[in-house]
Structures are given as structure tokens and as C-alpha cells.
Amino acid sequence: MTETATARRSRITPEREAELYAAVLDLLREVGYDALTMDAVAARTRSSKATLYRQWGGKAELVAKAMRHNKPGADIGSVDTGSLRGDLHALVMSTDDCAMEQNNALMRGLAMAVHGNPDLLKAFRELIIEPEMLEIRRVVQRAVDRGEVRPDNPAVDYVVHMFVGAFVARGMIEDQPPTQSFLRSYLDAVVLPALGVSTSL
Amino acid sequence: MTETATARRSRITPEREAELYAAVLDLLREVGYDALTMDAVAARTRSSKATLYRQWGGKAELVAKAMRHNKPGADIGSVDTGSLRGDLHALVMSTDDCAMEQNNALMRGLAMAVHGNPDLLKAFRELIIEPEMLEIRRVVQRAVDRGEVRPDNPAVDYVVHMFVGAFVARGMIEDQPPTQSFLRSYLDAVVLPALGVSTSL
Numbered sequence: 001m002t003e004t005a006t007a008r009r010s011r012i013t014p015e016r017e018a019e020l021y022a023a024v025l026d027l028l029r030e031v032g033y034d035a036l037t038m039d040a041v042a043a044r045t046r047s048s049k050a051t052l053y054r055q056w057g058g059k060a061e062l063v064a065k066a067m068r069h070n071k072p073g074a075d076i077g078s079v080d081t082g083s084l085r086g087d088l089h090a091l092v093m094s095t096d097d098c099a100m101e102q103n104n105a106l107m108r109g110l111a112m113a114v115h116g117n118p119d120l121l122k123a124f125r126e127l128i129i130e131p132e133m134l135e136i137r138r139v140v141q142r143a144v145d146r147g148e149v150r151p152d153n154p155a156v157d158y159v160v161h162m163f164v165g166a167f168v169a170r171g172m173i174e175d176q177p178p179t180q181s182f183l184r185s186y187l188d189a190v191v192l193p194a195l196g197v198s199t200s201l
Numbered sequence: 202m203t204e205t206a207t208a209r210r211s212r213i214t215p216e217r218e219a220e221l222y223a224a225v226l227d228l229l230r231e232v233g234y235d236a237l238t239m240d241a242v243a244a245r246t247r248s249s250k251a252t253l254y255r256q257w258g259g260k261a262e263l264v265a266k267a268m269r270h271n272k273p274g275a276d277i278g279s280v281d282t283g284s285l286r287g288d289l290h291a292l293v294m295s296t297d298d299c300a301m302e303q304n305n306a307l308m309r310g311l312a313m314a315v316h317g318n319p320d321l322l323k324a325f326r327e328l329i330i331e332p333e334m335l336e337i338r339r340v341v342q343r344a345v346d347r348g349e350v351r352p353d354n355p356a357v358d359y360v361v362h363m364f365v366g367a368f369v370a371r372g373m374i375e376d377q378p379p380t381q382s383f384l385r386s387y388l389d390a391v392v393l394p395a396l397g398v399s400t401s402l
Contacts, residue, residue: 108316112313115309115313121376125373125374125376129373129374133374154386154389154390155390155391158367158387158390158391160370160374161370161374161391162363162366164366164369164370164373164374165362165363165364165366165367165369166362166366168365168366168369169361169362169365169366172312172326172330173326173330173334173361173365175322175326185355188355189354189355189356189358189359189395190356190362190363190391190395193394193395193397194390194391194395196394
């Protein structure tokens with residue numbers, strides 16, 4: 001985001017911004033990304049299209065920011081239990097199964113829309129995937145600093161891949177959204193052993 | 202598949218069947234699943250629609266069978282190197298990067314179409330995912346029988362999830378199809394350590 005964009009955004013109150021993002025996600029659930037128009041967002045939120053474009057640049061950025069804003073559960077970077085296992089389990093427990101299912105459905109819709117929309121792919125990557133990866137890296141880096149994980153463990157580069165597998169394969173294979181109990185079991189069976197962390201604590 | 206369907210299928214020569222599957226995949230690449238019609242398949246393959254329906258039951262089953270038939274590389278069940286690491290690396294090496302990219306694009310298109318098409322989801326699961334999981338289970342079971350993997354290792358249930366993560370996240374995060382070198386690195390960093398198999402051979 002440019003500094004100019006930040007300055008512009010600051011003219012909206014956080015409450016108004018949250019209201020607007022919620023309306024965007026409602027529309028996304030109702031009609032999907034491709035059928036969602038800036039006109040509909042403007043009408044639903046009683047704002048002008050000019051304001052929406054000035055604040056967010058376009059539909060892709062607006063949708064990605066709304067998804068990012070809506071991210072359920074704790075900010076992974078703010079969790080610090082003193083162990084990697086504690087941090088990852090706390091992260092999973094911070095989102096209840098219902099919110100996880102809703103978020104998963106939105107993400108799936110967006111992931112499908114991404115393929116025909118290079119703008120959305122760019123926004124999705126810059127505003128959702130990269131910040132998420134940075135946060136996970138911070139948590140893992142703390143484990144490296146504590147001596148829990150070896151700095152040269154090659155699985156450090158694949159933590160996000162492992163999580164993506166849990167979310168996507170769960171839907172594909174078991175036809176179910178990920179749940180807290182599934183994710184905790186996957187953490188102990190896959191993520192932590194790959195990182196060389198004992199799960200028999 | 203019912204016995205009746207098997208008996209019916211046997212009236213087609215394997216060459217003719219392969220030709221027909223190839224035509225279905227060509228059409229799938231050209232127009233995508235939703236726009237693919239049985240009329241187009243019949244025209245392209247100079248067969249009657251009645252024959253197609255009698256042999257395959259419907260579009261979803263025909264497409265899933267074509268995907269399954271086209272699966273690049275070795276049949277994972279036929280690989281037996283004597284070690285789990287050897288088997289999994291051999292599997293990865295049996296598909297070159299070009300075939301992997303083509304297959305990945307087809308699978309992605311199909312995975313997207315699956316959400317609006319319950320018939321396709323059912324065919325996809327029964328004809329592609331379940332046989333694949335059975336084969337992977339066989340390879341892992343051999344490793345358990347050899348004493349390489351503990352029978353109660355909980356990661357045994359998640360081998361497919363780990364692979365799915367490698368394929369999907371690679372595209373999402375790195376914007377690249379999986380390659381042999383990426384998959385070999387992921388096997389050694391994630392899959393084998395989670396299964397408790399040493400990769401420092």
C-alpha cells in the first residue's frame with residue numbers, strides 16, 4: 001500500500017470500514033466473486049462508487065481486504081505460549097468450528113475466482129497469503145530462537161504447504177470442513193514431527 | 202462399477218477407449234467441464250451419444266474415467282524399491298515436469314468444477330481420489346510391514362493430505378506447478394519425517 005493510500009484510508013472510521021467489509025462478504029456469499037459489482041457494494045453500503053474506487057483501487061483489492069479483515073480467531077503473531085506446540089494449538093483453538101467453516105467456504109470461492117482474475121490473484125497473494133506466511137514464519141522463528149526447531153530444518157519452508165493440505169484435502173477427501181479436533185490431530189501427526197518437535201508432551 | 206457395466210465396457214477395444222479418453226481430455230482443456238457436452242464428445246470421437254451414455258452413464262463418470270486413465274507416470278502400486286523413501290521418490294520421478302504441469306492444470310479445472318456438480322464430485326471421489334488413496338495406503342502398508350513405519354504412527358492417515366498440500370500450495374504460494382525437484386525436497390522435508398522415516402540415507 002502506498003503512503004497516499006494509507007492517508008486516504010484514514011479518513012474512514014474503523015467502524016465504517018468494518019461495516020463496509022461485512023457488506024462485501026455478505027455479497028460475496030450471495031453472488032460469488034464474478035457476479036459481485038462495485039455498484040452492488042455502493043448500493044448496499046450507501047456509498048458512492050467513486051469513494052470505493054478511491055479508497056480501495058478496485059474490486060479485487062476491496063474483496064481481499066474484506067477477507068483479511070474478517071480473518072477469524074487470534075492474530076497468530078500475538079500468540080506466545082512459550083512453545084511451538086502451544087502456539088500452534090492456541091491458534092487452532094482461537095477459531096471455533098462454525099467460523100472455520102464459514103471462512104473456509106469464502107476462501108474456497110475466492111480461490112476458484114482467482115484463476116480467471118489476475119488482479120484478484122495479485123491482491124489475494126499480497127493481502128492474504130503473504131501476511132499469513134510472514135506471521136507463521138515469526139512463530140516458527142521464535143521456536144528456532146528458543147532452540148526447539150533446528151534453523152536448517154527444511155520443513156520450515158513448508159509450514160504453509162502443510163496447513164493448506166490440511167484445509168484443502170479435508171474438503172476433498174472427507175467432504176468436511178476442517179474442525180478444531182481434526183487440525184489438532186494433524187498438527188501433532190504431521191506439522192510438529194516434520195519440524196522435529198516432540199508431540200508427546 | 203457394476204458387473205453389467207464391466208461386461209458392457211469390454212466390448213470396446215483398449216485402443217478405442219484410449220482414443221476416446223484422449224478426445225475427452227482435449228475437449229476439457231479447450232472448453233472446461235461446464236461447457237463440455239456429450240454432443241461434442243460424440244462428434245469429436247464419431248460415436249453415438251447413446252453409446253457414450255450406455256458405456257459411461259454420464260458426463261461426470263466419462264470425464265473422471267478419462268482423467269484416471271490419463272494419470273501420468275507409474276502406477277504407484279507397481280513400484281517396489283524396498284524402501285518407502287525409494288518408492289516415493291520413484292513415484293515422483295516417474296512423471297516428468299511437463300506431464301505434471303498438464304495434469305495439474307486438468308486437475309485444477311476439475312477441482313473447481315466439482316463444487317457446482319455433485320455428480321462430478323461423486324465420480325471424482327470414487328474414480329480418482331479413492332483409488333489413489335488405496336494405492337498410497339498399499340505403499341505405506343508395505344513400509345509398516347517392513348518395520349520402517351510404526352503401525353500406530355498417526356501420520357499414516359494424512360499422507361494424501363500432505364501430498365495435496367504440496368500440489369495446491371505450490372500453485373497458490375509460488376505460482377508454479379509442482380516440479381520433480383520441488384516434490385523430492387518436500388518428500389524429504391515433510392512426508393518422510395512425519396512418518397518417522399530418516400531421510401539422511
